Amino acid sequence: DTGVSQDPRHKITKRGQNVTFRCDPISEHNRLYWYRQTLGQGPEFLTYFQNEAQLEKSRLLSDRFSAERPKGSFSTLEIQRTEQGDSAMYLCASSFSQGALVNEQFFGPGTRLTVL
């Protein structure tokens, strides 16, 4: 396991369709984060998991978005009824956290979503 992987790398969909992205973190990492990055901007936090528990959700995460991390391993991010404004790069990152010690976040290559 050499890093964080994401699938698919690119997704083109029509407005109104549902899409699901997958993230596989580095195997020993207990924290998993989702970020969204639009063109020319820095990534923006969406949500994060500690093991299987979703501990925080950004107000950017509307009720059309849902994320899961069953069994504390891979995670999925689903967007229902996609809108053109959802077009962005969706980035996943993972890290190891133990008590107060939090290590760096390693990012995956991202999933580029285009909503037509």
Place this chain on the structure above:
Amino acid sequence: QQQVKQSPQSLIVQKGGISIINCAYENTAFDYFPWYQQFPGKGPALLIAIRPDVSEKKEGRFTISFNKSAKQFSLHIMDSQPGDSATYFCAASWRTSGSRLTFGEGTQLTVNP
């Protein structure tokens, strides 16, 4: 609320020169300040990071300078190379927030040969 402001938006440097990118933050609870490098079509990769108990950290050609009282930190790239051409993001986080990162707007660095 933009909590981390980054400048300049773009920077052009000659090979061998020094690249300097600046960031300012608002939230005094931040306790971790990383810099990420991103190439087109790739995810961000950590370059170097600093905690507020030190004023400077150096790793190879990359140095972070940190000014806690001014709530500012900067990245210096010495002997800049064409391969350094990328987008650089500063970020900040704090442990009680789950260490989620708040990113700056990014600086597109071009190093001319």
